[in-house]
Amino acid sequence: MDRLTDHLIVISFDCLSSLDFPMLQELPHFAELLQNGSYCKNVESIYPSVTYPCHATIVTGNFPNRHGVVNNTYLQPGRPSPDWHWHRRHIKGTTLYDEAKKAGMTTGALLWPVTAKAEMDYNMPEIFANRPWHHQIPVSLFNGSVNYQLEMNRRFGHIRKGLSQPSLDDFVLESTVHTIQTRKPQLLLVHFTDLDTNRHYHGFSSDEAMDALRRHDARLGRIVKALKESGIYDQSTIVALGDHSALDESIAIQPNIYFKEQGLITVNNRGKVTNWKAYCHSCDGSAYIYIRDNNDHDTKQKVQQWLQELSQDESSGVEQVLTGEEAGARGADAHCDFMLEARRGYYFKEALNGGFLHRITAEDVKAKRYTWGSHGYSPEKENYCTFFAAAGKGIVPNQAIPSMRLVDEGPTFARLLGLHLGNTDGAAVEGLLTL
Known part of the structure; x- marks a missing residue:
C-alpha cells in the first residue's frame, strides 16, 4: 500500500x-x-x-x-x-x-x-x-x-x-x-x-x-x-x-452509598472497603455496575429492580439503564452487569459517604472533590x-x-x-x- x-x-x-x-x-x-x-x-x-x-x-x-x-x-x-x-x-x-x-x-x-x-x-x-x-x-x-x-x-x-x-x-x-x-x-x-x-x-x-x-x-x-x-x-x-x-453538571449521583446502606458494600472503621457484592465504577457521565459473583442472583435481582425504579424517576438523574449485553452492543464493556447513563446536569461518582444525590458546591470543586463539567456520556x-x-x-x-x-x-x-x-x-x- x-x-x-x-x-x-x-x-x-x-x-x-x-x-x-x-x-x-x-x-x-x-x-x-x-x-x-x-x-x-x-x-x-x-x-x-x-x-x-x-x-x-x-x-x-x-x-x-x-x-x-x-x-x-x-x-x-x-x-x-x-x-x-x-x-x-x-x-x-x-x-x-x-x-x-x-x-x-x-x-x-x-x-x-x-x-x-x-x-x-x-x-x-x-x-x-x-x-x-x-x-x-x-x-x-x-x-x-x-x-x-x-x-x-x-x-x-x-x-x-x-x-x-x-x-x-x-x-x-x-x-x-x-x-x-x-x-x-x-x-x-x-x-x-x-x-x-x-x-x-x-x-x-x-x-x-x-x-x-x-x-x-x-x-x-x-x-x-x-x-x-x-x-x-x-x-x-x-x-x-x-x-x-x-457537558456541564451540578449534581453527582452516588450509587455506592445505596449499595453500602443495603449491605452490598462493607467498609471498616477507617472507611476502607473490605468486601463488596455490587459496585458502581464511574465513567463520569455514565457508569458500570458490576456484581462480584456471577452466581449471586439475589444481589443482581435486587440491583436490577432498584435501577429500574431509578430510570423511571426523573429526579434520580439516571436517564437509562442498559444490560451488559446492551452495553457491549454499543462498544462498551459487555462484562458489566449494567451500564447507567446520566441525564444532563448529572454525573456519577464512586463516593461511599454522603447522600445518593449530592448538589455540588464551589468548595467541592475548589477542593477537586467534584467538577462542574464532565464527559463519559453516550455519544448519542x-x-x-x-x-x-x-x-x-x-x-x-x-x-x-x-x-x-x-x-x-x-x-x-x-x-x-x-x-x-x-x-x-x-x-x-x-x-x-x-x-
Missing part, C-alpha cells in the same frame, strides 16, 4: 467539541488549518466517552469492547485514587504506532494515553506517580524512553509545575517543537489537556475554557512553525482532533460530538466531511502512512484523502 505522507503529526486537544467550531474559525492557526485542509465538525465519539478508551480507539480503530480499555481506571473498589490503564499491554491487538515501528518508521508520543512501556523511539508516556512513595519523574522515565525524557526534562522541566495547567501543556509543547526540529519523526502523537482540565473545573463555556482554546491555537501555530523551520512541512500531514465533548447525546481537522500532504483541501466516527480515525491514519490495522470497527475516511 502506497504512503500518502512522509510525516504524520497527530495533535489531540482533549475535550475539543464540535460546539467549538465557530470559535476555531476565528482563531488564526485553527482557521488556517481549516482553510488548507479537510475537517469534520460532527465526529461521533465512543461509549464511554472518556479519555483513555478514546485514545486507545484513535490508534486502533476499534471500540473499547475490542481493544480492552473500557474505562480510564481499573475496578478497584474504595481506592481513593485508582490506577489508570496507563500501559500499552492494556490494549488488545495492534496499534498505529506498532505498525509504524514494524515498517521502520521513526515514532514518538508525548503524554499520549495508554503508551507506558510502548515500543517507540521517543516516548514520554502519560502516567502518574500514584503511590505515596512514588516520584513523578522516575515513574515517567521507567515507563518511556529514558534518555529522550531526561533530555526534555533537562531542557524544559523548569516550565512544568507538577500536573497543573497550563504549565504542563507548555512543557509538552516545547518538547514537541524540539522533537520535530531534532528528530523529524515520521509519526508523532501529542496529547494536550489544558482545555479538558478547565472544562472540568470551570464549566464548558467558562472564560477559563475559552482562554485554554486560545492557548491551544497558539500551540498549534508553534507546531506548524516548527515543521516549516525543520524543512519537512511540505512532506507532512498535521491533524488536530478532539476525543470527546463535555444531542450536541455532544467532537472535532477533526487535517491538512498537508495526502489531504484533500477545502473538504467538509459531513460526519465520521472516532473509530474511523485510526484506519485513516494507517492509510496515510501506507499501513494496515487489520479488521477494524472503523474504516478510512477516503473522502479527505488524495488517493
